[in-house]
Amino acid sequence: MLSWKTDRRILLGVSGGISAYKVTDLVRHWRHAGCDVEILFTEAAERFVSPLVLSTFTGRRVWREEDYLDPEKGFSIPHISLADWAEAMVVAPCTAHVLGLAARGDSGTLLGAALLATRVPVTLFPAMNVHMWEHPATQEAGEACRRWGYGVVDPEEGDLACGYEGKGRLPRTEVLAEWTWRSLSPKRDLQGKRVLVTAGPTREYLDPVRFLSNPSTGRMGVEIARTAWYRGAEVTVVCGPGVDRSLPGVTWVPVESAQDMHAACMDLADRDVIVKAAAVGDYRAETPNPQKVKRRGRTGWTLELVANRDIAADLGARKRPGQMLVGFAAETQDLAAHAREKLAAKGLDLIAANDVSAPGVGFGSEENEVRLFAPEGELGVLAGSKEEVADRLWDHIALRVDR
Ligand SMILES: Cc1cc2nc3c(=O)[nH]c(=O)nc-3n(C[C@H](O)[C@H](O)[C@H](O)COP(=O)(O)O)c2cc1C
Incomplete structure (x- = not known):
């Protein structure tokens, strides 16, 4: 986990939707990551989930509607x-009612006043009956x-508590958390870049x-996609079988064979960074x-x-300026020599470059250690969790991309 994810201060607004019970899990997720969480309830939210449960997980009181204009609490202007x-600031779930009042200021x-008063990134997670979601009033409020x-x-999309099937469900905790991390990301240097x-x-x-096939799990690529998305990029991931595609906010293009991957990459060859x-x-x-080939006989x-066909070489051959x-x-011997040769040959x-024969790094592992080479020479070693290695790689790419 990247170090900037710990010790962050998150304000969660909870409104009165049926999925309010799910935010207990979200609060635990943030608390496990070392974040401080303050919670604001609408009056209706208390009908769906108990402030007692949530205050137990945050270790803080839950702010209630009655605190807003209360002479006993009002002096601190909650x-x-x-x-x-x-x-x-996050609102989950965000009812149609709260989306409407947020849109009107x-x-x-x-909760409405806190949304107006804050200067920090705000993320709303609307959740409701599919017809309520599709209504132009709701869509316009979202816009x-x-x-x-x-x-x-x-x-x-999925089964809704009201018995309908369609768009309206509050996403899973991991998805809510990923959007929150993105809103907290200290780096936004890939904003507007297509990756x-x-x-x-x-x-x-x-x-x-x-x-x-080979033992790749796609974990390193997913971390590269995740960290680019955190930093503001519009990300497309062309991925082989078995890759975990739970990261939200990016476009997934699943493929099977090298030929499929080649075709998908050529279609996307105009991206700013590949x-x-x-x-x-x-x-x-x-x-x-x-x-099926039989064993018999x-x-x-x-x-x-x-x-x-060599995808990197074909992309290199059609590379545009900028x-x-x-x-x-992935090498098992003569790492630096092979890496330099590949760099030059494929443009x-x-x-x-990583030594996939080294224990604890490379294929399938949590950690990685790579040596980074540019045409002018070796830039250094990037080591740590795959997420940290990916983030450091983007530090190098971001410095060069607009040169
Ligand atoms: C059982 C039940 C479930 C509800 N679930 C939702 C919901 O998921 N999303 C929504 O926008 N409204 C839902 N509502 C309607 C809201 O509770 C209602 O609009 C309320 O006034 C919202 O108040 P608040 O937005 O201030 O929290 C539900 C109502 C009931 C009775």
Whole structure:
């Protein structure tokens, strides 16, 4: 986890929707990450979840509507002091009612007033019945909030508590947390940049039930996508099978074979920065057997393989001025020499090389250690969790991308 995620101050507004019970989990998630959380309830929220439960997890009182204009509490002006204290403000769930009052700048309630008083990033998570969500009044309220800079995260599709099926569900805790981290990110240096990341393994089928692949989980690529998104980039991830696609806010393009990945990357070849972190199969069976190859009567199986097209080299060949191309090299020997050779041969601007034979780093592990090379020489070693390594990689890319 990146160090800036700890010790942050988050103000959570809870309004009276059926999914209010789910925010207990969100508060625990933030508390586990070391954040301080203040909570503001609307009057209706208390009908759906108990302030006692939430104050137990935050270790603080929950601010209630009755505190807003109360002579006993009013001297601390709760909506101003909370708005000033916070580093990020989140409303989850955000009812149609609160979305409407946020769009109007209505300070008639404690939550409405805090939304007006705060200068920190605000993220709203609307959740409601699908017809309420689709109503033009709700859609326009969401658009108005977006126009003045609030994050308004669409609800998810699925079964709704009201018995309907459709868009309206409050997203999972991890999704709510990811949007909050993004709003708290100290770096915004990729704002407006369009980024393509490739991640994970490819599968080269030999017959309908067997394939050639590798142990890549796509974790490094996902962390590269996550940290770029935190820093404001518009991110597309072309990913192989088995890659965890739970990161919100990015566009996922799932593919299977190296040829599929090649086609998807060529379609997206105009992106400002392309980071190729996928472990692409170099070879495939020229004609995969259409039926399962039987063991019966065979003593062996000699495979005839052909080379796949080199995605990095093809992207390098069509690179436009100002575009950045970053590669990864997984090596088991002569790391620096192979990395330098690959950098030059494929027209890359940077290459991150890791020794996948070293224990505890590389394929499938939590940590990574890469040596970073540019055409002018080695830039240093990036080591730590894959998220930290990804963030440091973006530090280098961000410095170069507008040169
Ligand atoms: C059982 C029940 C569930 C409700 N769930 C939602 C909901 O998920 N989203 C929503 O926008 N309104 C929902 N409402 C309506 C709100 O509770 C109602 O509009 C209330 O005035 C909202 O107040 P608040 O926005 O100040 O918290 C629900 C009402 C009931 C009776």
